Amino acid sequence: MTPVRTISIEEPKFNIKEIKRYSHYGEADDSLLDSCLEELKGITYRVSYAEFDITEKDGGLDLEFAFTDSKNLQTNLKNCEKIILFAATVGFAPDRLIEKYNRISPAKALMFQAIGSERAESLCDAFNEMIRAEYDAKGYKLHPRFSPGYGDLPITMQRDIMRVLDCRKNLGIILNENCLMMPSKSVTAIIGTEKKES
Amino acid sequence: MTFRDFLKNNRVCLDGGTGTLLQKAGLPAGVSTEEWNKTHPEELIKIHKAYYDAGSNIVMTNTFGVNAFKYSDSELEECVAVAVSNVKQARELSAAPQEKFVGYDIGSLGRLLAPLGDLDFEDAVKAYSSVVKAAVKAGVDAFMIETMNDCYETKAALLAVKENSDLPVMVSNAYSEDGRLLSGTCPEIMVAMLEGMGADAIGVNCSLGPKQLKPIVEKYLELASVPVLCKPNAGLPRVEDGKTVFDVGPEEFAEEMKDLLNKGVCIFGGCCGTTPEYIKETVAISTNIPLKPIEIKHKTVITSSTKFVDFDDYPILIGERINPTGKKRLKQALAEKDINYILGEAVNQQEKGAHVLDVNVGALEVDETEMLTYVSGEIQAVCDLPLQLDTSDPVAMEKALRRYNGKALINSVNGKEENMDAIFPLAKKYGGVIIALTLDENGIPDTAEGRIAIAKRILARAAEYGIEKNDIIFDTLTMTVSADTNAANVTLGALKYIREQLGCHTSLGVSNVSFGLPERSRANGAFFTIALENGLSAAIMNPFSEEMMNSYYTWKLLRNKDANCLGYIGFTESATSTKTATIQTQSELTLKEAVEKGLKEQAAGKTKELLKSAEPLSIVQEEIIPALNSVGVNFENKKIFLPQLLMSAEAASSAFDEIKAAMDGSDKQGNGVKIVIATVKGDIHDIGKNIVKLLLENYGFDVTDLGRDVEPESVVNKAIELNAQIVGLSALMTTTVPAMEETIKLLKEKYPECATIVGGAVLTEELAERIGATAYGKDAMETVRFAEKYINN
Structure with missing residues (x-):
């Protein structure tokens, strides 16, 4: 594996369509969404990542930081020799707002839940794009990102990811007993890199 | 010499990083460093000794990751004993001439505290207490709580050390580049809270290099009245030739530290990336820098976990709306545990401009001890203002104060001996600024002199408990002028003297002045202004009262406390717009x-x-x-x-x-159907459940919400206890559907006549049927429609 890098990313553009989709906003007028966006402060955009070699072993995959026999991941990583493992978080700001409005305004809680999810996804997209450009130049193409909990890849892999990327220290991410991340608007994923045919 | 004595007159050199050195010695990636305490003691002793040899006065045990969640009691004790023994052996082996102590290192538990996380505050205290007891047993000279990035967890750790040992304790937090902890806490808050709880030294470590930490350390030096410590990383990490390296070398590190030592840092060391070389260089530089005496700062500061109020920035507005005296609706809300209403009052007062919120829940039929803790905790989840905990019951006060996140305002103590003996120890243990009422066993003196005499007695008594006068705010008691037309003069006379001659901050419950009179707000507003002129620092008041807010803004405007008059202008604009808005709703x-x-x-x-x-x-x-x-x-x-x-x-x-x-709370108009709802065990998502609850309540259902992560037994017992017709369960994750199934199974066994409806992102009609639910609620409206079938049944 390469050493873990931790970076801050510039605020990605808001994807209003996604926020509306997550919140079942439909055609409601924008006033609620706008007032929530105005209230949103203190979001950070941070990612820790490293590159790992993967090898087939005992019918599964040795990812250097963990072994998995997930068939879905194997399909996803077909033809890949290396992966990028990353953890990304937008921090506690959405969680604080969700906790607050869960108690006093479920409508706003719903919105901050949606906005937080959109922020985290947009952060992943921005990171993905950065990596894509980097690997493209090196002659690699990226596979779609794949997270613990998708298909047959167990959520418990989060423990390995937290350890190897030192997420607690680098990003402030903590796992609870059910392997859920706090801040809740955090994402971990594996991106396969495949050598382009020349 | 004890470490505490040494700390009084000496600069203290801590140790540096351990992790990188262990990796060099062959610690494989992914193995926790504390495992090596037992398996490779010789490597640990070598590193510890190298730090003593480099000049460290105190070397910390390699126990940052050791906690009660990872080990059983006996394992923990052994683990701690081995780690302490390694440092002790290193001390024996080192021939370095300086005073050498053994410190026990405490790090984060790696769990997040409620309300954001799932760890209860008392469970955190308990977990820390286990290691503290084990360390005391193993024999150490001091504790170091370090790299803490959550204000609340820091409080839990410090409390555990204080409750289980008399040894000195240093507390160090890890700040991010924005100058705050991950919990959003700034240095002002940590200084106030940690000093209040009696930390022997406070400061910062990790996350950044000495250069980046400088502004934060300077803030500590400006505010703290105890020794300040600084233990930076060797700069910032970067990747070079496939390896992580830090960008500041030993000499540059020492040079940067020189500046901080000159500014008054008493305790220094290194964190990630530093080695004995860094410590040696810094020790060499430090010997030429005289130790600066620490000034007592006399700050009167209260905090939440993200906001602080400094009483030197007076006038301070303390919102009085969460106090059931004379408020029917609030009494009812408290009796019914209708927390939403109370939280609404909290948020609204903040919007109106309150700086602090008074929280008083004393009413008939209310268990004040339970309720004060519960309500103040819930308010802290929705509102970031510091709170004034208001109760005459010391038991209720202690419980709420203990769990409070930050440094609270304690309302109140008075001149009665018994009362002082009950309240001062609480303030000493948990920290807090205390409102002191100038009354005693003989009642309220009717002269200013009488009240001043009590104030002096209270100060003297506080000093015996080690409480400084800056942590006492005097309330000289507003009495109504309708009973005694000289009453306001007496109150203000005492107030002025206390502020000017005793140098203490002051507070008044302003509105009492007009009790029994018509159009009270007029008199209240004027009295507020006069009181401010006579040295009032804080008012317990109604932020919805335009007259009071008018006095506040105009006084600040006229007394040069309103830069560019912006506060006043903003106030007049919002006052006008509220009026127009009211008229509009009425007409349209x-x-x-x-x-x-x-x-x-x-x-x-x-x-x-x-x-x-x-x-x-x-x-x-x-x-x-x-x-x-x-x-x-x-x-x-x-x-x-x-x-x-x-x-x-x-x-x-x-x-x-x-x-x-x-309706005076006498008659709850429901439709008679009782519903118990919960998010099932293991699941912490509750937005969907809250939506369902809100709608059901709207439609007149009697809903009991058990919250999230609820045990099957709790759901079933509650349903039986209430004789509920319906249980509603929510689960958002596939992993928690089994818990839902288990709950339904148990319910069918113990209370088969009860219906169940389930909902949540992962559920479908088929899945609901498979796990035995009566119905599947696609959304909140469907749940309402389902429940409606049970009306009059």
Whole structure:
């Protein structure tokens, strides 16, 4: 594996369509969404990542930081020799707002839940794009990102990811007993890199 | 010499990093460093000794990751003993001439505390207590709590050390580049809270290099009255030739530290990336820098976990609305544990400009001890203002103060011996600024001199407990002028003397002055201004009173405390716009329309207006229920959407609040169907469940919400206890569906006549059927429709 890098990313553009989709906003007028966006402060955009070699072993995959026999991941990583493992978080700001409005305004809680999810996804997209450009130049193409909990890849892999990327220290991410991340608007994923045919 | 004595007159050199050195010695990636304490003691002793040899006065055990969640009691004790023994052996082996102590290192538990996380505060204290006891048993000279990035967890750790040992304790936090902890906490807050709880030294470590930490350390030096410590990383990490390296070398590190030592840092060391070389270089530089004496700063500061109030920035407004005295609606809310109403009052007062919120829950039929802790905790989850915990019951005070996140305002102590002996030890242990009332066993003196004499006695007694005068705020007691026309003069006379001659901050419950008189707000506003002129620092007041806010803003304007007059201008603008808005709602919208459009304030205002001429029940029947019905139908027909449905429900709730207040709480108008709802065990998602609850309540169901991550037994027992007709369960994750199934199974076994409805992202009609639920609720409206079948059944 390469050493873990931790970076801050510039605020990605808001994807209003996604926020509306997550919140079942439909055609409601924008006033609620706008007032929530105005209230949103203190979001950070941070990612820790490293590159790992993967090898087939005992019918599964040795990812250097963990072994998995997930068939879905194997399909996803077909033809890949290396992966990028990353953890990304937008921090506690959405969680604080969700906790607050869960108690006093479920409508706003719903919105901050949606906005937080959109922020985290947009952060992943921005990171993905950065990596894509980097690997493209090196002659690699990226596979779609794949997270613990998708298909047959167990959520418990989060423990390995937290350890190897030192997420607690680098990003402030903590796992609870059910392997859920706090801040809740955090994402971990594996991106396969495949050598382009020349 | 004890470490505490050494700390009094000496600069203290700590140790440096351990992790990198262990990796060099062959510690494989992914193995926790503390495992090596037992398996490779020789490597640990070598590193510890190298730090003593480099000049460290105190070397910390390699126990950062050791905690009670990872080990059983006996394992923990052994683990701690081995780690302590390694440092002791290193000390024996080192021939270095300086004083050498053994410190026990405490790090984060790696779990997040409630309300954001799932770890209860007391469980955190308990977990820390286990290691503290083990370390005391193993024999150490001091504790170091370090790299903490959550204010609340820091409090739990410090409390555990204080409760289980008399040894000195240093507390160090890890700040991010924005100058705050991950919990959003700034240095001002940590200094106030940690000093208040009696930390022997405080400061910062990790996360950044000495250069980046400088502004944060300077803040500590400016505010702290105890020794300040600084233990930076060797700069910032970067990747070079496939390896992580830090960008500041030993000499540069020492050079940067020189500046901080000159500014007054008493305790220094290194964190990630530093080695004995860094310590040696810094020690060499430090010997030429004289130790600066520490000044006592006399700050009067209270905090939440993210905001602080410094009383030198007076006048401070303390919102009085969360106090049931004379407030029917709040009494009812407390009796019914209607927390939403109370939280609404908290948020609204903050919006109106309160800086601190008084929290008093003393009412008949209320368990004050439970309620004060519960309410203040819930308020801290929605509102970031510091709180004034207001109770005359020392037991209730202790419980709430203990769990409070930050440094609270304690309301109150008075001149009675018994009272001082009950309250001062609490303030000493948990920290806090205390409101002191100038009354004693003989009552309230009717002269200013009498009240001043009591104030002096209180100060003397506080000093015996080690409480400085800056942590006492005097309330010279506002009495009504309708009983004694000289009353205000006496109050203000004492106030002026205490502020000017005793140098203490002051507070008054301003509105008492007009008790028994007509148009009280006029007199209150004027009295507030006069009191400010006589040295008032803080007022317990109603932030909704325009006259009071008028006094506040105009006094600041005229006394050069309002830069560019912006505060005053903002106040006048908002006062005018509120008036216009009120007029508009009155003329334009009906209550039904306000609910349909989801306008909370207008719905409440309109209800209030209707209550003047109509019966509460007819308003419900003719306006609110029809509005809810049309909203429900529109949602089902996809004419409106989820956010709108919710906003309408919230507007209806605010209308119901007004109705409840008018009905005096005597008669809860429900439809007789009792429903218990919960998010199942293991699942912490509760937005969906809260939406369902809100809607069900709107439709008149009697809903008991057990919260999230609820054990199957708790759900079943509650349903049986209440004789509920329906249990509603929510789960958002596939992994928690089994817990849902288990709950339903247990319910069928113990209480088969109860129906179940389930919902949540992962559920489907088929899955609901498979796990044995009576029904599947696709959304909140469907749940309402299902529950309606049980009315009059």
